[in-house]
Amino acid sequence: AQSVAQPEDQVNVAEGNPLTVKCTYSVSGNPYLFWYVQYPNRGLQFLLKYITGDNLVKGSYGFEAEFNKSQTSFHLKKPSALVSDSALYFCAVTGDTGRRALTFGSGTRLQVQP
Amino acid sequence: EADIYQTPRYLVIGTGKKITLECSQTMGHDKMYWYQQDPGMELHLIHYSYGVNSTEKGDLSSESTVSRIRTEHFPLTLESARPSHTSQYLCASSVTGGTEAFFGQGTRLTVV
Numbered sequence: 001a002q003s004v005a006q007p008e009d010q011v012n013v014a015e016g017n018p019l020t021v022k023c024t025y026s027v028s029g030n031p032y033l034f035w036y037v038q039y040p041n042r043g044l045q046f047l048l049k050y051i052t053g054d055n056l057v058k059g060s061y062g063f064e065a066e067f068n069k070s071q072t073s074f075h076l077k078k079p080s081a082l083v084s085d086s087a088l089y090f091c092a093v094t095g096d097t098g099r100r101a102l103t104f105g106s107g108t109r110l111q112v113q114p
Numbered sequence: 115e116a117d118i119y120q121t122p123r124y125l126v127i128g129t130g131k132k133i134t135l136e137c138s139q140t141m142g143h144d145k146m147y148w149y150q151q152d153p154g155m156e157l158h159l160i161h162y163s164y165g166v167n168s169t170e171k172g173d174l175s176s177e178s179t180v181s182r183i184r185t186e187h188f189p190l191t192l193e194s195a196r197p198s199h200t201s202q203y204l205c206a207s208s209v210t211g212g213t214e215a216f217f218g219q220g221t222r223l224t225v226v
Contacts, residue, residue, distance in 0.1 A: 041222075042219065043217035043218055043219045044204065046215075049213075049214050088154060101172065102159075103159070104149075107155070
């Protein structure tokens with residue numbers, strides 16, 4: 001079985017400050033890891049992914065994430081938060097073997113205060 | 115913009131009615147998914163298909179059924195809607211091999 005944990009229901013950060021949204025995972029085989037963002041009454045938008053290679057991956061809107069195999073983590077980061085970054089963020093995992101579905105974490109609400 | 119479409123966007127229907135939520139993608143993706151999500155809450159996988167005529171139930175038990183007769187089409191059917199089915203239903207597709215999934219805009223279902 002595969003699973004994703006997002007330990008924080010909500011993260012609050014001031015505009016201009018760095019932000020981190022945490023994600024840990026469990027999967028057999030090599031992981032494929034993803035971050036998505038959801039704005040109210042919308043579907044999910046893809047931000048970035050880790051498949052292989054560099055542990056630091058860069059994505060849309062200035063977001064990046066660091067893959068840490070030993071800690072089984074894939075935290076989402078941004079050096080300087082914007083008010084417009086306020087949304088619901090989901091981490092997701094699938095594995096590189098078998099017919100795997102995409103498993104999502106419970107989501108973290110990011111609130112950026114002006 | 116991703117080429118995956120869900121209809122209708124919003125649906126209000128009475129208890130006991132049969133409904134079908136449509137999902138189509140034009141990207142030739144082999145995998146398709148249905149997720150159920152209450153507003154602002156986590157996504158629960160309810161159905162999954164990895165190709166034509168291949169479907170599996172997801173982690174969350176659901177009274178809905180799906181079919182995958184064509185690669186591009188993955189409809190979800192509720193034979194008899196109940197208020198407990200009120201939720202948002204999100205369809206997604208991807209290609210096998212680590213690419214990201216693309217999501218439709220969702221169908222917000224209300225059963226009264």
